[in-house]
Each structure stands twice: as C-alpha cells, then as structure tokens.
Amino acid sequence: MADLLQQGLKIAALFESIINSLPTPVFVKDKKHRLLLVNDAFCELMERKRGELLGQIDYHLLNHEAAEVCRLKDEEAFASHEAIVNQEAFTTSDGVNLTLQVRKMVFQDDNLGSVLCGVITDITELKHYELQLNDANEKLKLILADRTHELANVNEKLLWMANFDPVTELMNKSALTEAALSYIQRADSSGGKFAMVFLDLDDFKFINESYGHPVGDALIKAVGNRLVKVIKERGEVARVGGDEFMLLVSYQDKAEIESITKNIIRILKEPFDSNQHRVFINASIGIASYPEDGSDVITLAQHADAAMYVAKKNNRGGHQFYQEAYTMTIKRKLEMDVYLRDAIKSKELEVHFQPIFKAQDQSIIGYEALARWNDKIFGSVSPTEFIAIAEESDLILPLGELVIDHAVQFIEQQCQKGEYVSINVSPKQLMHPSFKSYLIKQLKHTSMDPKQLAIEVTENVMVKMNEYITQLIQQDELQGIRFFVDDFGTGYSNLSQLKKIQFNALKIDRSFVKELPHSKTDISLVKVMVLMAKELNLEVIAEGVETQQQMACLAELGCQYIQGFLLGRPAKAKRQ
Known part of the structure; x- marks a missing residue:
C-alpha cells in the first residue's frame, strides 16, 4: 500500500x-x-x-x-x-x-x-494580423468595385461606339445593317414594303476645306437632326460615311417615298447656321425598294448607291429611284479594275510614307505606308475607290505585296534605329496563305528587324477574324512584328477581344480627333480609349491631327503618339 x-x-x-x-x-x-x-x-x-x-x-x-x-x-x-x-x-x-x-x-x-x-x-x-488582413480585404473590395464599375462604363461606352456615330449620335453602318435585316423579316412576314434611301451631301468636302472640320461636323450633326424630324417614327436614320446617310422607310406606295424625299430635299435646302457661318448644302438621293430592287441588304445598298450616283451625276441635289439600267455605274468599276491590274503589274502605283510622331517631343517614331495611284485615264484615283476595287477582286494580293516591298525597302534604306513602318492589310490578304509566306520570305531574305514592321487591321476586321489574327500573331516565324488596330472606335470590338489578341497599339480614328478640344463627347471617348489601352498595355496613336490644339488636347489625355497633316503629310521615299 x-x-x-x-x-x-x-x-x-x-x-x-x-x-x-x-x-x-x-x-x-x-x-x-x-x-x-x-x-x-x-x-x-x-x-x-x-x-x-x-x-x-x-x-x-x-x-x-x-x-x-x-x-x-x-x-x-x-x-x-x-x-x-x-x-x-x-x-x-x-x-x-x-x-x-x-x-x-x-x-x-x-x-x-x-x-x-x-x-x-x-x-x-x-x-x-487578422484585423490588418480584413482591412486590406475591404480596401481591395473597394478597389475591385471601383475598377469593375470603371470597366463596366468603358464597356458601355464601347457598345455605344459600336452602334452609333459619335458626331450625330445616329446609328452607324453596322447598326443600320442589323436594322435592315429586321425590316426584311418584318416585310416578309407582313407582305409590306420598305425603301433604303441613300443620301450623299453635295460638295461637303468643299465646306470642310473652306470652313474647317468643326463647321463640317456641326453641319453633319444638323443634317442628321433634320432627317430625324422628317422621318419621325416612320423609319430609321443612320450616318454611314463622312457625308453619307442611309434611311430605312416603310411605305405602302411610292408616292409616300416621293413625298418624304421631297421633304428631305426641301428641309436640307434651308440654310444652316454653324459656328457663326451660314452654310447652304444640297443632297443627292438614291432609292432602292424591297423587294423589287433587291432581296438582301447588300443588294439594296448597292442599288441605292447606284441610284444616288445617277442622281448626283444627272440631277445634282435631287433624287432618283433605282432602275436596272443604273447597273452601268458598275462599268466604271470594271474598267478601273482592268487599269488597276495593269498599274500594279507595271508598278505604276506609288507608295507614300506618312510619319508618326511622339506627342511629347514631336520626334518621329515610325511611318505608315500608303498606296497612291495617278492614272492616265482616270487621273488621281482616291485610295478608298481603288482599294475597294482591289478588295473585290484578287488584285488586293499583288497590291499588298507591292506595298510590303516598298515598306521593306524604306525600312532598310531610310528608317533610323527604332523606327518602324506600318502597312494596312485587308481581310482577303490576311486569309490568303501567300500573305504569311510573303512576310516570312521578307524577314528571311532582308536585313530588316521584325520589330520595324507593323501590320494594321481595322477594328471591324479584328472582330470578324480575331481567331485567325491570334494565330498569325503567335506564328514563330513572325515573332517581333507589331500589330495595330486601325480606325479604333468605329467598329464594335469589346474588351475581351482586345485582351485575347496581343496587339501592340490602337489607332484612334480621325473622327474622334476632328472636334478636339471643343467636343466634350470626343474628349470623353478618347479618354476612355486611352484608359482602356493603358489597362491592356497598348500604345495609342491618334490619326488625323491637324491643329496644335488637337495635339495639345491629345497629349493631355495621355495619347502617346500622333499622326496627321499638322506635323507630316504622306510623301514619296527619298531617292537613294
């Protein structure tokens, strides 16, 4: 015990x-x-x-x-x-x-x-530590909420930009196309009719050059407002080009369209008071009806365009209904196709180079290669016209190769270290196998640094071909080449597409630069684009800079680079 x-x-x-x-x-x-x-x-x-x-x-x-x-x-x-x-x-x-x-x-x-x-x-x-962590989490939540709200606003503005014209706040071409599809479906189901009315302002370029772009844009906006008043609830109004409008109007008989068109012509003939200038302007109008003049949007648009061309040619300031004979307007395009083919083959086309500058010190950082054609028969042909013809045929491929050749030669002979040359590429070029192989060939057989070449694709092309462009960018043989989004703000891209495709720069379309620094809307839109580019680590180039005020405003908004007549016009390469 x-x-x-x-x-x-x-x-x-x-x-x-x-x-x-x-x-x-x-x-x-x-x-x-x-x-x-x-x-x-x-x-x-x-x-x-x-x-x-x-x-x-x-x-x-x-x-x-x-x-x-x-x-x-x-x-x-x-x-x-x-x-x-x-x-x-x-x-x-x-x-x-x-x-x-x-x-x-x-x-x-x-x-x-x-x-x-x-x-x-x-x-x-x-x-x-728990209190510190909770405090940090609350702060992070606030930051994320602010950024989410900010990006939501950016997306909302981008969606608006995708469907509306910034100057007139009317629908743009993309939105009108969707509306026209709805009109076709509605007409098919009800047996109704509608007209596609194509309106082109006469001599608008002269007004722009005489009074400046602010007056021109104010005039465009006023024209849009008058068109909306005439159409009211009977149709849709869109701005589809610089001085072009497209209307969709439901009707029972052509007399209604005739009456509406005459009202449009009458109301446009009244003087416009724009920025202390009294301006007078006329419009030529072409009309194509569904289903008589076309069974799809593209055909209707082409026929309305052809009718407008006849109105401008024969009845300037008047209107014209489409007739089958107006397809002769296509004859010019066909003839131009033949002459353009010969011009490319004989290398009569020229390539000019427009410098791109740093906004901060106006030093040159690169150039854009621009095709120019001065024909013996047609005279000086607008790039918009002959490039459109080339894109409709197979000519865009040899034309593109000609531009690439000139660009590479310019890089080797005249570009300083760090400078680059950008070339514009169409969807047809991008999709063709020869485009990629031709680029690879140039990189292998020249002394050019890949970083000195940039490919520009429009925003709309980026949206439609984002997967193909992504594959192209990721090609090992093309590593180093820069890729730019051209005409940014005029298409309908979104943040996810820009994030997915590894672009190097955005080129803000000139339509957002014209009214700077006077347009609060354009200032807000440019600010949004610059902010978005910064978030995505993209450079920003503003196109169409023509005044010191525009350049100063862009620099203040954070735009790094500028391009336009203010500092440099397109010019031939210097002979070596």
Whole structure:
C-alpha cells in the first residue's frame, strides 16, 4: 500500500513537472470556480505566485466584467461536459491588452468530482494580423468595385461606339445593317414594303476645306437632326460615311417615298447656321425598294448607291429611284479594275510614307505606308475607290505585296534605329496563305528587324477574324512584328477581344480627333480609349491631327503618339 502511495506521489510530481514545462498557461478549477492547479506559465501571465493563486476565484483576480465572462464559460463547460473554446480579453499590470483563446474541458475525479481544465493561448498578434488582413480585404473590395464599375462604363461606352456615330449620335453602318435585316423579316412576314434611301451631301468636302472640320461636323450633326424630324417614327436614320446617310422607310406606295424625299430635299435646302457661318448644302438621293430592287441588304445598298450616283451625276441635289439600267455605274468599276491590274503589274502605283510622331517631343517614331495611284485615264484615283476595287477582286494580293516591298525597302534604306513602318492589310490578304509566306520570305531574305514592321487591321476586321489574327500573331516565324488596330472606335470590338489578341497599339480614328478640344463627347471617348489601352498595355496613336490644339488636347489625355497633316503629310521615299 505504501508503495502504491509512493508511486502515486511520483506520478503527481511528474504530472506537475510536465505542465510546468509547457509554454502555454494551464489551470484546473473545481465546480466552485476555485483554482486547484496552475502551471508556471499561468503564474507568469497573472503576474502572481502560485500560492497567491491557488484557491482563488476569477472575481479576486480579474475585473468584474472579465470575471463574469470566465464564470459563464466555466458553467457552460460544466453543463455540457464538452470542450468549448472562447476568446477572453485580458489586461496586464502595465496596461497591455491581450486577446486570449481559452480551451476548457471537464474531467471527472474520484475525490474532487468534476474539475475543469483550461489551456490558454495568446492570440493577440494573430488577431492583429487578422484585423490588418480584413482591412486590406475591404480596401481591395473597394478597389475591385471601383475598377469593375470603371470597366463596366468603358464597356458601355464601347457598345455605344459600336452602334452609333459619335458626331450625330445616329446609328452607324453596322447598326443600320442589323436594322435592315429586321425590316426584311418584318416585310416578309407582313407582305409590306420598305425603301433604303441613300443620301450623299453635295460638295461637303468643299465646306470642310473652306470652313474647317468643326463647321463640317456641326453641319453633319444638323443634317442628321433634320432627317430625324422628317422621318419621325416612320423609319430609321443612320450616318454611314463622312457625308453619307442611309434611311430605312416603310411605305405602302411610292408616292409616300416621293413625298418624304421631297421633304428631305426641301428641309436640307434651308440654310444652316454653324459656328457663326451660314452654310447652304444640297443632297443627292438614291432609292432602292424591297423587294423589287433587291432581296438582301447588300443588294439594296448597292442599288441605292447606284441610284444616288445617277442622281448626283444627272440631277445634282435631287433624287432618283433605282432602275436596272443604273447597273452601268458598275462599268466604271470594271474598267478601273482592268487599269488597276495593269498599274500594279507595271508598278505604276506609288507608295507614300506618312510619319508618326511622339506627342511629347514631336520626334518621329515610325511611318505608315500608303498606296497612291495617278492614272492616265482616270487621273488621281482616291485610295478608298481603288482599294475597294482591289478588295473585290484578287488584285488586293499583288497590291499588298507591292506595298510590303516598298515598306521593306524604306525600312532598310531610310528608317533610323527604332523606327518602324506600318502597312494596312485587308481581310482577303490576311486569309490568303501567300500573305504569311510573303512576310516570312521578307524577314528571311532582308536585313530588316521584325520589330520595324507593323501590320494594321481595322477594328471591324479584328472582330470578324480575331481567331485567325491570334494565330498569325503567335506564328514563330513572325515573332517581333507589331500589330495595330486601325480606325479604333468605329467598329464594335469589346474588351475581351482586345485582351485575347496581343496587339501592340490602337489607332484612334480621325473622327474622334476632328472636334478636339471643343467636343466634350470626343474628349470623353478618347479618354476612355486611352484608359482602356493603358489597362491592356497598348500604345495609342491618334490619326488625323491637324491643329496644335488637337495635339495639345491629345497629349493631355495621355495619347502617346500622333499622326496627321499638322506635323507630316504622306510623301514619296527619298531617292537613294
């Protein structure tokens, strides 16, 4: 018996030695909340000797509020006979506030009955970090909310830009095409009719050159407003080009269209007061009816265009309904196709180079290669006209190769280190296998650095061919070549497409530059485009910069590079 007692005392001493060696405070209480056992760490925490603690209750050691919390938790543990964990506040003698995590569990002792064992962990530092983390998370949530809202606004503005003309706030060509499809479906289901009315302002270029673009744009906006008043709820009005409008008008008989067209001509002949200038203008109008003059949007548009061409040629300032004979207007295009083919083959076409400048110091950083054609028969042909003809045939491929040849030669002979030349590429070029192979051939057989060549595709091409363009950019043989989005803001791209395709730069369309710094709308839109480009790590080039005020405004908005007549017109390469 003595041996068992002796052994029990040794075990008790060993147990006491073990709990005293623990770095965390440990205590044992009876059901009257009296301390029966404490370890050294607990004494150190309470800053008292063991003898001063044993037999004491919490109300003798802590303030009343803290002691009450301890008592309630003790009672909860005794009642449940399950381990509970709670946090308790504790203040040291020198005023340091601690947060303690206390784990309490009840045990049964043959002599003492139910006893409560508590283990204390100081989690003050952990709570501090937790508060910091929570604070950081709240700040991050605010930042993310702001950025999400900002990007949502950008997307909303991009969607608007995709469907509306920024000058007139009317539908653009893309939106009108969708509307025309709806008109066709509605006419097919109801047996109704509608007309596509193509309106081109006469001598608008002369007004632009005489009074400047601000007056020209104000005139365009006023024309749009008058057209809307005439059409009202009977149709749709869209601006589809610089001085071109397209209308969709439902009707029962041609007399209605005749009346509406005469009203348009009459109301447009009234003077326009624009920026302290009184301007007079006429419009030539072509009309194609569905379904008589075409069963699809493209045919209707072509026939309305042909009728307008006849009106402008024979009845300037008047209107003309489409007739089958007007397809002769295509004859010029066919003839021009033949002459253009010969011009490309004989290399009569020229390539001019327009410099691109840093907005900050006006130093040249690159050039855009631009095809020019001065024919013996047709005279100086607009690039818009002959490139459109080339795109409709297979001529765009040799024309594109001719431009590439001139660009590479210019890079090798006249470009300084770090300067590049950009070339415009059409969808047909992009899709043709010879385009990629021709580029690779140029890179392999010339001394040109790939970084000195840039490919420009329009925003609409980017949207329609984003997967193909992505594959092209990722070609190992074409690594280093830059890719630009041209005419940005006139198409209907979105952030996800721009993010997916690894472009190097956006070229803001000249239509957003014309009214700077006077147009608040254009300032907002350019600001949005620059912000979006910055988020996507893209350079920004503004096209059509013609005044010092435009350049200063663009620089203030964060646009890095500019291109336009102000600093440099397209010119032939210098002869070596």
